[in-house]
Amino acid sequence: MLIVIIRAFILYFVIIAAVRLMGKRQIGELQPSELVVTILLSNIATLPVEDISIPMTMGIVPIFTLAVIDVIVSYISLHSRGLRRAVSGTAKLLVTNGKIDQHAMRELRFTTDDLMAALRAQQVFDLADVQFAVAETTGTITVCPKKSASPPSAADLGLSPEDTDPPVMVISDGEISYAALRHLGLDEKWVRKVVKARGCGIDGVFIMTAESASKFTIVKKEDMK
């Protein structure tokens, strides 16, 4: 029993290391190759935990081998379009100017219900409103609605609003983010000054977001109010 606990503990960190090695792509929508690696990893990891007659190395070695293969194949794919197409497939156009490509639908084994559900998920309810819809390699469908069916943009309305970066988190639960300050070109002195002006210390701030030195929002911790 104790062996199983220790093994589970070790494998937890081994899997985290392997997934970290594979990078952020692994956590988001999965490409076919990444899905295969993820399924294999989860299966391999359970074997030495469940059966203590299997050595741990028989779990750790294939986990890292698969992670390493995934990293190397993805690096080669960066430079080789052919390999990228072979490993991940290609995006396929399903709808062009409101017209469904039935051949592509049959090839992908997509039903009309699948397509309509994907369109509805992207707030498109009429096929005629679709400029084009693409089945991505991750299996999701990206829809580009016709301009006539899209809400007008600021440019369409002849407006020219200022393009600014979104606010960044400067203080989170009393902790200053120096990376955010560097991004804004500000320093700790400025933060302390504006926080003091609001009548509290850094520790008393729950959230502080800022876009610039003059545009910021401070939310105090409730027990400080």
Place this chain on the structure above:
Amino acid sequence: MKRLCISIALLITVIAGGVWSSYYIRQADMRIQQLGSQIREKVLCGEGAAEDIDALCTLWEKHCRVLAFIENTNSIADISGEMSRLPALADADPPELVRQIDVICALCDLLSERQQPHLRSVL
């Protein structure tokens, strides 16, 4: 690029470990087979093989400590069980000792073959 370097380093380590384990098991198996033949010859000639049996048991003890990292412990335990019968058989029943040595040699050979990169062991 950092990930690629770590991956290549890991791949080299894993391949080196694999090649080493394969080589180690082959060498240990060759030594076991050699000791097995010596014991067999001595027993058939009516000579005492206690020293060789001791050497075989000691070699297996060392070998199975490393094997525990590579091979399923059930198959190691099977061979260890067969090994433990050797000292008693050496005094009591020499013909049975030869049969026991044959069994041990066959099991060790099978275990070694399983770790070698042949097409049949890969598939």
